[in-house]
Amino acid sequence: MLWIKTVHILFVMSWMAGIFYLPRIIVHYVEGSAAGEDTRRLVIMAEKLFRFSSFMALLAIIPGLWLWLGYNISGNWMLVKLALVVILIAYQGQSFYYIRQMQTGQIIHSSLYFRFFNESALIIVIPILIMVVIKPF
Numbered sequence: 001m002l003w004i005k006t007v008h009i010l011f012v013m014s015w016m017a018g019i020f021y022l023p024r025i026i027v028h029y030v031e032g033s034a035a036g037e038d039t040r041r042l043v044i045m046a047e048k049l050f051r052f053s054s055f056m057a058l059l060a061i062i063p064g065l066w067l068w069l070g071y072n073i074s075g076n077w078m079l080v081k082l083a084l085v086v087i088l089i090a091y092q093g094q095s096f097y098y099i100r101q102m103q104t105g106q107i108i109h110s111s112l113y114f115r116f117f118n119e120s121a122l123i124i125v126i127p128i129l130i131m132v133v134i135k136p137f
Contacts, residue, residue: 001071004063011060016125018053019088022046022095023118029102030111043102050092050099057092061085081131088124 029042064085067073098114101107109117130136 001067004066004070008060008063008067011056011063014056015053015060016121018049018056019092019095019121020118022049022053023098023114023121025049026095026098026102026107027111027114027118030107030109030114033105033107034111039102043099046099046102050096054092054096057089075135076137077131077135080137081128084124084128084131088121088128091121091124 025042025046029039029046032039032042068078068082094117098107
């Protein structure tokens with residue numbers, strides 16, 4: 001079980017690296033576009049980082065499900081954690097939507113919006129950590 005938990009944590013960390021950095025690329029894209037700079041490289045970076053972090057998410061979910069179902073981990077804390085993970089997956093999907101906008105040059109939000117979008121992932125991750133470590137209920 002400890003090996004499965006280790007693999008799960010490794011892939012979650014990799015997924016979170018992508019989730020936290022992808023909106024920063026979008027911020028640089030918006031600011032660079034506004035300044036008339038060449039932003040094509042940022043679009044490519046965002047696409048590649050999204051693919052990487054999505055793959056890491058999948059690799060994190062597989063051992064996570066193994067831990068949850070295989071070892072019968074239960075409790076209300078787990079239900080809250082799973083709900084928050086679903087929200088993180090939706091966050092990843094929203095990031096994909098913004099990358100599609102970057103590809104067509106139609107970003108409709110400001111860099112300030114994307115700075116807040118970037119920080120909102122942390123607001124989702126902190127309660128997940130609390131649920132996993134403290135198990136408050």
